[in-house]
Amino acid sequence: MHIHKLEKIWLVIGMAMLAVFLGIVGVSAFAQGMQPPGGGHHVIDPDKVYETPPFDNPGLEQIGEKEYNAYMVAFVFGYNPANLEIPVGSTVHFQLTSADVVHGFQIPGTNVNMMAVPGEVNHFSHTFDKPGEYLILCNEYCGAGHEYMATRIMVK
């Protein structure tokens, strides 16, 4: 099929740009570890969240100097535990699940933004370099009180 010369140029430029974008996305994800949240097949019974480790003891667990695991459960309409507190410069490895419906977990001003899906455990890590009070909010509709579903992280 004949393609007009100008259209060829247009399509080659367009596809080259797409290839560059994909290259950047791929290299950042697979070489530099900037993957979206997720992490394997970590399955949990949504009816037994509070009986299943580590969510039987939700909260922060210090695993190194300024390094924490945060085991968190999203539920209608809040997070367990509420109001975390960590020292500035800490890296937090969030592990998140839901005890009921699908929820969101977003910390505005950071790249923390993941889904809490019942039956699955989601993972994402973030280093809090600046002190302050951070908001955690639910960004997936979860019911009548969805807009009240939020908590805070104090970074001191």
Place this chain on the structure above:
Amino acid sequence: MDHALTATKQEQAEAAAFDRRDASLVLAHVLLAFGALLLGGVAGLLQGLVRGGVITLPGGIGYYQLLTAHGVLMALIFTTFFIIGFLYSGMAKNMGGALTDTARRLGWIGFWLMAVGTALGTVMILTNQATVLYTFYAPMKASPLFYIALALVVVGSWMSGYGIFSHYRWWKKNNKGKMSPLFSFMAVATMLLWQICTIGVAVTVLVQFIPWSLGWTDKIHVMISRTLFWYFGHPLVYFWLMPAYICWYVVVPKVIGGKIFSDALARLAFVLFILFSVPVGFHHQLTEPGIAPVWKYLQVILTFMVIIPSLMTAFAMFATFELYGRSKGAKGLFGWLKFLPWKDVRFFAPFMGMLIFIPAGAGGIINASHQLNTVVHNTLWVTGHFHLTVATTVALTFFGTAYWLIPAVTGRTLTPKLNRLGIIQTIVWVVGMLIMSLSMHTVGLLGAPRRTAYTTYQDYPDALGWIPYQVVMAVGGTVLFVSIILLVINIVLLLRAPKGYTEYPIAETAETAERTPRILERWGLWASLVVVLVLFAYTVPFAEMLQHAGPGSKPWVTW
């Protein structure tokens, strides 16, 4: 002499007149579509005012109830009915002048199944038994009747698709060896895509949701239902876009007085849409657990492939415009712009849609990229994005189409006055949408979540800073509602416009264009290739989901 002239004109009108029976089928679809748009628009207006903190809802109406109504009626009902009406009109016009009895009968069966589904679904939403939004994510459980209503809409649309296929086959049988008209080819491609992608939503609704909501099964597997939904959910947006592209490729060149730039490339673009718009659903699930990173990335790559046919379309459109302008003696790099019929709503509305698709498409590339998506996922940025794509590019093209389609099928005229009203309505829409969508994009980048009622998160400073943007969104939404009212007025006036002849614009291909290769019409080949791509993109991750399925979730009613 005079008399003879009138006679020819009348003859012409009769020859071009729409078969009455086909006209009612088309009109029924189009009018139901605009009824849904009006109802969905009321919900949208109220919702915008609530989110902006301007009003609180009286009488126990919930924000999320309105949001569900808005999403279902606009995104699912308005689009599907309009598309099917438009495609049927084109099948009749381009293939034999009237539909076969079989095609028409299937069209009506489809219409009634979808209409009953729409009515039932709307009642469920308005009575607060299905406040689950139009994505109805498990394990929130709506009334079983809501899922049955959705199933009726989907099955109805299948019937309409079969009608289009049967008419196409009838024409092919009677026109052996001939290439199908471009419109019909594109209509079949759109409906083929629809048949392939709705399998996902049909399986999750029929196998998972309905038995579970009736209590026949205890648990639902959430990740599987989400994956089946998004297998459908992204090609859905191409099901909206492809009919708009039909208008751009086939109708707009005729309206401006030009020719189709290349029949072959237009068909190739549609084939590429069929191939690449299905195996891409994971880019809606990038922030979810349970899908290995490599499969997310693979589907991101396939998502980017689907940009290519849109690049081709952009080239074809502007080539058509420029060639036409130059044929009229346009000079300079952009002199041809002056020759375009800016005062003709049949051109102006779709053109504004095309223009807005440039930033809208760029936003889509951002959303489909891993890391950038993490910044904007489930924020108002995304809402701003699809209000540019479906609610501007697609919607304006459909409005611009309705302005000539309604008089063309009813044997009335699009008078200069109504044309001008259409132009005004288009401008009001664009202004309202720019106001609303720009503030949605901005406040989304700042972190404001989508699908959330008015809240300041206990006066958290950042969240307080989002409120002014939300007020601006409410202003934009109000302007848009004014535009919907103008549209409805115009449609009512069109139904009462003076009797006469309105052209159904179908462009011819430019003489310079290449012959179209036959292979483009080998549907079996393209359908098999999609199956291969889907199996490639989904088999392993889906098998892993089934393998690690876990016990599943019980139903929840949280509203």
